[in-house]
Amino acid sequence: MALHQDMAHAKINLFLHVTGRREDGYHLLDSLAVFAGAGDQVSLSSTGSNTEDTLSITGPFSKGLEADSSNLVLKAARALRHAQNKTNQTLPAASLKLEKHLPVASGIGGGSADAACALRLLTRFWNLPQETAITVAPSLGADVPVCLMQKATRMEGIGEILTPAPALPEMGMILVNPGVSVSTPSIFKRLAATGGITPRPPLSFPAEGWPTLDALIAFLRTTHNDLQPHAIAQEPVIAAVLEQLSTLPKVRFSRMSGSGATCFALFDSAEHAIEAAQHLAQQDASRSWWQWAGPVLP
Numbered sequence: 001m002a003l004h005q006d007m008a009h010a011k012i013n014l015f016l017h018v019t020g021r022r023e024d025g026y027h028l029l030d031s032l033a034v035f036a037g038a039g040d041q042v043s044l045s046s047t048g049s050n051t052e053d054t055l056s057i058t059g060p061f062s063k064g065l066e067a068d069s070s071n072l073v074l075k076a077a078r079a080l081r082h083a084q085n086k087t088n089q090t091l092p093a094a095s096l097k098l099e100k101h102l103p104v105a106s107g108i109g110g111g112s113a114d115a116a117c118a119l120r121l122l123t124r125f126w127n128l129p130q131e132t133a134i135t136v137a138p139s140l141g142a143d144v145p146v147c148l149m150q151k152a153t154r155m156e157g158i159g160e161i162l163t164p165a166p167a168l169p170e171m172g173m174i175l176v177n178p179g180v181s182v183s184t185p186s187i188f189k190r191l192a193a194t195g196g197i198t199p200r201p202p203l204s205f206p207a208e209g210w211p212t213l214d215a216l217i218a219f220l221r222t223t224h225n226d227l228q229p230h231a232i233a234q235e236p237v238i239a240a241v242l243e244q245l246s247t248l249p250k251v252r253f254s255r256m257s258g259s260g261a262t263c264f265a266l267f268d269s270a271e272h273a274i275e276a277a278q279h280l281a282q283q284d285a286s287r288s289w290w291q292w293a294g295p296v297l298p
């Protein structure tokens with residue numbers, strides 16, 4: 001029986017500016033990340049024996065994902081054990097289950113969200129201080145620290161400088177992925193190969209936040225996803241997704257998230273998003289695409 005379970009929510013970059021490049025090749029970013037109701041489910045139970053941590057994967061996107069030490073869930077467990085400098089004998093082995101609902105390598109941080117979720121579950125299971133998870137998170141991926149919190153956040157540095165976002169309005173969202181997986185390093189490489197960084201004046205967030213969706217959208221229109229043109233150059237179908245989203249009833253704003261290929265559209269409410277998703281599902285072009293509609297987490 002599962003002792004603990006938690007949701008690994010999809011991370012959406014409402015904008016994503018690439019502001020510089022470090023000597024190690026990692027890019028400096030400025031981004032506003034929010035979390036959608038969509039997510040994977042991770043659960044944990046005790047194996048009842050002192051063997052190794054184990055993982056099993058089910059769900060619509062389990063195919064092609066290995067449940068071995070390459071999986072970010074088991075990498076999270078190993079990193080946490082290492083940080084505690086304890087052996088398998090002193091921390092009981094965990095049996096982890098991942099129900100995979102988010103498309104893999106799709107720009108919405110599914111693997112990072114799973115790793116962060118595993119860190120949250122395991123720190124509770126092993127009675128470790130929360131700080132251990134916070135310390136370990138960046139070593140698992142640039143998106144893991146923000147996924148640990150699952151709250152609207154401004155991301156800077158390479159993703160490790162996190163500032164809670166000011167107040168956001170209630171809104172609904174559609175996510176659409178056309179079924180092509182996009183490797184994050186390949187899109188950053190394309191950006192670097194073309195000279196990359198677009199100089200921009202520093203961006204300030206209003207301290208009072210955005211009381212309405214109109215206000216948020218006016219702000220977002222001054223921003224970009226700098227990875228979007230490079231992802232479209234690699235996978236032109238992303239432009240078709242954005243075209244479809246822009247014509248949906250009551251849509252307010254659309255853009256690609258992260259390094260793609262998932263694109264999002266914003267609506268005044270989750271109900272409007274769900275209605276528009278029903279409309280989208282009837283279009284020939286989008287029938288085979290993965291889609292989700294619902295609320296953005298507060």
Ligand SMILES: C[C@](O)(CO)[C@H](O)COP(=O)(O)OP(=O)(O)OC[C@H]1O[C@@H](n2ccc(N)nc2=O)[C@H](O)[C@@H]1O
Pocket residue numbers: 013016025026027028029031107109112140141142143144157158159184185188258259
């Ligand atoms: C694009 C974003 O999703 C925006 O939230 C993240 O920056 C990427 O986060 P992530 O997938 O967790 O990234 P990682 O697994 O740490 O890095 C994958 C690869 O992406 C590139 N990378 C990633 C993050 C970053 N700030 N600069 C980079 O250049 C590097 O080539 C790195 O080897």
Ligand SMILES: Nc1ncnc2c1ncn2[C@@H]1O[C@H](COP(=O)(O)OP(=O)(O)OP(=O)(O)O)[C@@H](O)[C@H]1O
Pocket residue numbers: 065070071072073098103104105106107108109110111112113114115143182184258259260
């Ligand atoms: N639990 C996992 N879920 C998804 N991918 C995983 C997992 N564990 C390892 N991976 C590997 O991590 C890579 C990145 O997957 P992920 O779904 O996090 O990409 P992404 O959504 O593009 O992430 P980001 O938005 O952070 O760039 C995949 O190529 C996959 O092989």
